[in-house]
Amino acid sequence: MYPFFHWVSMVLFERSEEIFQDENVLHDDYQPQSLEERDEEVERFTAYLQPVINGSQPRHIFLYGKTGVGKTAVTKYLLQHLEQDATQYDDLQVQSVYLNCEDLTSSYRVAVSLVNDLRAPDNQISRTGYPLNAVYDMLWEKLDEIGGTILIVLDEVDYIGDDDSILYQLPRARSNGKIENARIGIIGISNDFKFREKLDPHVEDTLCERELHFPPYDAEDLRNILQKRAELAFDDNVLNGDVIPLCAAFAAQDKGSARQGLDLLLEAGDLARRRSDQQVTEPHVREAKQLLEKQRIEESMKELTSHGHLTLLAMVSSTVSDPSSVPLQKRTIYEKYCDLVHATDRDPLGGRAFHNHLAELSMLGILDRRKRNEGRGGGIYYEYKIDVSMEAAISTLEHLHLSTELNLESLREDAKKQELM
Numbered sequence: 064m065y066p067f068f069h070w071v072s073m074v075l076f077e078r079s080e081e082i083f084q085d086e087n088v089l090h091d092d093y094q095p096q097s098l099e100e101r102d103e104e105v106e107r108f109t110a111y112l113q114p115v116i117n118g119s120q121p122r123h124i125f126l127y128g129k130t131g132v133g134k135t136a137v138t139k140y141l142l143q144h145l146e147q148d149a150t151q152y153d154d155l156q157v158q159s160v161y162l163n164c165e166d167l168t169s170s171y172r173v174a175v176s177l178v179n180d181l182r183a184p185d186n187q188i189s190r191t192g193y194p195l196n197a198v199y200d201m202l203w204e205k206l207d208e209i210g211g212t213i214l215i216v217l218d219e220v221d222y223i224g225d226d227d228s229i230l231y232q233l234p235r236a237r238s239n240g241k242i243e244n245a246r247i248g249i250i251g252i253s254n255d256f257k258f259r260e261k262l263d264p265h266v267e268d269t270l271c272e273r274e275l276h277f278p279p280y281d282a283e284d285l286r287n288i289l290q291k292r293a294e295l296a297f298d299d300n301v302l303n304g305d306v307i308p309l310c311a312a313f314a315a316q317d318k319g320s321a322r323q324g325l326d327l328l329l330e331a332g333d334l335a336r337r338r339s340d341q342q343v344t345e346p347h348v349r350e351a352k353q354l355l356e357k358q359r360i361e362e363s364m365k366e367l368t369s370h371g372h373l374t375l376l377a378m379v380s381s382t383v384s385d386p387s388s389v390p391l392q393k394r395t396i397y398e399k400y401c402d403l404v405h406a407t408d409r410d411p412l413g414g415r416a417f418h419n420h421l422a423e424l425s426m427l428g429i430l431d432r433r434k435r436n437e438g439r440g441g442g443i444y445y446e447y448k449i450d451v452s453m454e455a456a457i458s459t460l461e462h463l464h465l466s467t468e469l470n471l472e473s474l475r476e477d478a479k480k481q482e483l484m
């Protein structure tokens with residue numbers, strides 16, 4: 064044991080100054096001062112918000128598009144400007160409130176959060192114990208007390224689920240006589256394309272009064288977005304010329320998400336820093352991609368049962384034993400799965416339940432599933448292939464308890480021999 068004075072004099076943490084000038088700029092919660100490649104969306108969104116500046120009833124706006132395509136960033140950017148620009152008119156009072164509904168899976172929880180956000184920091188109410196109508200009354204009272212124009216952003220609004228009365232109540236609060244002094248505008252944001260179809264037609268009519276679709280970014284868009292951030296995030300001359308185009312290309316190939324590109328850039332820089340390298344280079348990006356992919360699969364695999372894990376293992380084993388047979392049909396994967404299940408002293412699931420596991424792995428983006436239609440004779444069937452790197456799939460399986468029951472080391476060796484990793 065070290066004496067105490069030795070222990071305290073040991074330096075464990077020191078500020079590292081290499082590579083990053085300010086890595087926070089690459090974090091998800093950083094609000095960029097300028098937005099690249101979204102001129103058209105910004106222009107339309109600005110037009111939809113114009114009634115606010117004119118002192119009229121705000122439009123209710125619905126934004127949709129896949130994850131990481133700038134819906135939240137553009138909304139926050141425009142609302143910041145709107146609130147600022149409104150201050151030049153004495154007869155205008157504009158306030159916005161932002162709520163992410165990910166943990167707010169009912170109208171009740173959304174209403175409580177709104178009351179608390181609007182009242183903050185005082186008079187907070189507890190999350191349980193009030194009748195819904197009482198919470199709505201508190202909400203109307205507070206909105207009227209604030210008055211003026213209040214824009215309510217409900218991000219990830221689809222999480223509210225079926226219990227969506229608040230989406231009906233809020234836009235109608237003024238016309239139903241619940242409030243007099245305030246004008247409410249709702250900005251709903253979602254990446255669930257089916258959400259709209261599930262809404263009650265009355266809710267859909269008002270909530271989606273104006274709509275804005277955000278398409279995925281292509282590689283060139285992403286290069287520009289990443290370049291702007293990198294100038295603030297990294298020290299001069301630290302990024303090798305290939306790094307941004309490669310991060311942009313990887314993100315564009317996958318989902319076209321700026322978040323994915325930024326995460327890759329951050330992870331690549333972090334790898335270079337941890338190794339005390341002077342520059343961030345292409346190999347750092349490739350390794351960062353594998354690390355992030357592995358983390359993503361590990362996260363999703365945690366939710367699955369051991370049969371889900373064995374289904375992925377069956378997919379990996381079948382691919383490694385005969386790469387030329389990929390994409391694989393359910394029958395081939397199922398046979399391998401049954402062998403593995405017996406080897407681990409379990410009972411195999413029936414065909415239908417097994418099919419559900421394949422569907423779940425496809426939904427998580429771990430497998431790629433394609434429908435084939437062979438006409439009258441062949442019928443319709445699915446084909447599967449692994450949609451993540453072999454390295455990420457095998458190392459995820461190695462981290463699960465399966466690795467002690469089955470010999471995954473030889474699987475890794477065989478995958479290398481087949482040049483799959």
Ligand SMILES: Nc1ncnc2c1ncn2[C@@H]1O[C@H](COP(=O)(O)OP(=O)(O)OP(=O)(O)O)[C@@H](O)[C@H]1O
Pocket residue numbers: 090091092093094095097098099100101128129130131132133134135136137253254288321322325
């Ligand atoms: N056009 C852009 N210019 C600069 N940064 C951008 C742009 N689009 C997205 N970003 C950045 O990418 C990240 C993800 O963007 P954002 O959170 O706005 O995506 P989103 O569409 O709301 O995704 P989700 O639905 O998953 O919340 C953020 O760090 C954001 O600042």
